[in-house]
Amino acid sequence: MTEPAPLPDLWAFLQRAKVAPFGIPTAQHWYHIAAIFHMIDELHVQTFVELGVYYGGLSDLLIRRERTVKDIAYFGFDWDPQYLPISLRYNPAITIGDVFDTVIVEQVSNLIQAGGSPALVFCDDGDKPREMMTYAPILRVGDYLVAHDYPETVTDETLAEFAAEVPYMLEIDPPIYRGLGLPLWRRNT
Secondary structure, three states: OOOOOOHHHHHHHHHHOOOOHHHOOOOOOHHHHHHHHHHHHHHOOOEEEEEOOOOOHHHHHHHHHHHHOOOOEEEEEEOOHHHOOHHHHOOOOEEEOOOOOHHHHHHHHHHHHHOOOOEEEEEOOOOHHHHHHHHHHHOOOOOEEEEOOOOOOOOHHHHHHHHHHOOOEEEEOHHHHHHOOOOEEEEOO
């Protein structure tokens, strides 16, 4: 019987493994995808907003879930369609526009207010700390916000600043979600 690889070797493999479900690449690793779907299931997320669609692999998975399971409404936003495959570029679930444009922020706010509860906003565009600060105020009590790329572009310092600026947001299980590179926050008031 072959012994399994040591955990550090398995973790290194997961961090470098190509992630392209159904042939569409993602900007997330496999463990991020698993964590996102775990959040959706465990938190009973009904409205998922992705800021920064990029290649569209995560979008494709969530659109497939929306069509198959019908337990979630997916909305994606990105400023640059050049990386999206044609199948997603013209999908009505994806809007092309700057996530900091007031029209887009208002559109997301309207989607959240009209959508199922709770909502989860996934910050994965070009300026995640600014996305967190921009979108936290439009969340309803009980909605969630997740930032990708901790600790690279979302750092302990930016998370401390976020916590100080928006005290109505509570970080959920930091050792787990920061450990996965996906700090998770919930609006409490």
